[in-house]
Amino acid sequence: AQTIHQWPVAEIKAVGSPLSLGCTIKGKSSPNLYWYWQATGGTLQQLFYSITVGQVESVVQLNLSASRPKDDQFILSTEKLLLSHSGFYLCAWSLWGTEVFFGKGTRLTVV
């Protein structure tokens, strides 16, 4: 069974439109959660991390926000997309002292 599920798989959105990307972790209690972003040709850049429900720390400011409404859910969103938001978004999780596990990602194209 898949532990981490990201949705949607891909999105094409207009500049100025809102965005919501989601991630669900199954079978793990109180994982650390992360959002990463990869621009075309760029590296994986961490955007946010969360250690517990309701608490999210921002690592890089990209006019995006993240929330953790439930222990197993991590949401990435913005009210107004920019062209520069295009790229590949990865959700990931870890437990204390172990490796980080990644989802399959969402490819976002802003037009």
Added chain:
Amino acid sequence: GDSVTQTEGLVTLTEGLPVMLNCTYQTIYSNPFLFWYVHYLNESPRLLLKSSTDNKRTEHQGFHATLHKSSSSFHLQKSSAQLSDSALYYCALSGTLAQGLTFGLGTRVSVFP
């Protein structure tokens, strides 16, 4: 802040030859975790190797790396590359896993017959 440097953007080689990918890092943490992740097309990045122990070789699937804190390095090596090793390889660093990983730019490896 933390940073990871991978000097090769692209490595192309013939099957059967050895491969080495360079990774150096900077961090304020005295006991960082270092990782190598491999990212195949249309799959999730997955862990290949990890270490936090100075001067100890770690191995997996024919790859090996040794963390050298004196030179802040964690180079990845394999003695004989296979076609299936073609992928994107990321070196990553974590001071505390709670805060996540800092990645290098990645090295794309292409192995040809």
